[in-house]
Amino acid sequence: MNPWQITWVWLLSLTLFFVANEARDFWDALGIGEKTKVKIYNDLQYGAYLCVHCKSKDDDLGWEACPYRHSYSFEFRPEFEFWGRTGTVFSCEVRWNGESHCFEPFNYGRYGAIFDRVLKWYVRPSGPCITEKHNRHLLCYTWDKYSCNA
Structure with missing residues (x-):
């Protein structure tokens, strides 16, 4: 040359x-390309251990044990909804004292622009609760609204 x-x-x-x-x-x-962090707090009563299994269509994070008042967390770069393509969805199965429930700690279609880059979930016997971005109130849901399908 x-x-x-x-x-x-x-x-x-x-x-x-x-x-x-x-x-x-x-x-x-x-906000595209930034990492999102999901924190799942064990807010069960009586010191129960929480077992958490989270997955998306691309990633299976496996089972993790979470002691009472501690948290389990993971980070990822969400895919956004574009030309009919579904954005990132993570579902988690949670177990304690013989109970098993599921919820979606991240669903781009549901949470894309509403919540912070750190999603703080609190697992309670009645259902999961999340801290809302603007007024920091807890929004609580019942278990029956969620499935374990990622």
């Missing part, structure tokens, strides 16, 4: 690097 070709290849590479970096910053500014 002659010196001009080397210079052009170098400039083109440098330009592509800066364009890609700016594009990443652009998508991050829109």
Whole structure:
């Protein structure tokens, strides 16, 4: 290669690097590409251990044990809904003292722009509760509204 070709290849590479970096910053500014964290707190009574199994269509996070008043957490980059493609959905099965229930701690269609990048869920005997972004109130749900299908 002659010196001009080397210079052009170098400039083109440098330009592509800066364009890609700016594009990443652009998508991050829109909230696309940022990681979301799900924290599931054991808010059961009487010191019961909580066993948690979370999965999406792409990831199976396996079973984790969570002592009373502690939390289990995971992070991921959500896929957004685009041209008929369903966004990220995580479902979790929770077990304690012989009971088993399911809920969706993240469903892009449901929580996409409503909640923080850190979703704080509190597992209670009556159902899961989440901290709402704007007024920090707990929104509680009953178990029968959820399935274990990811």
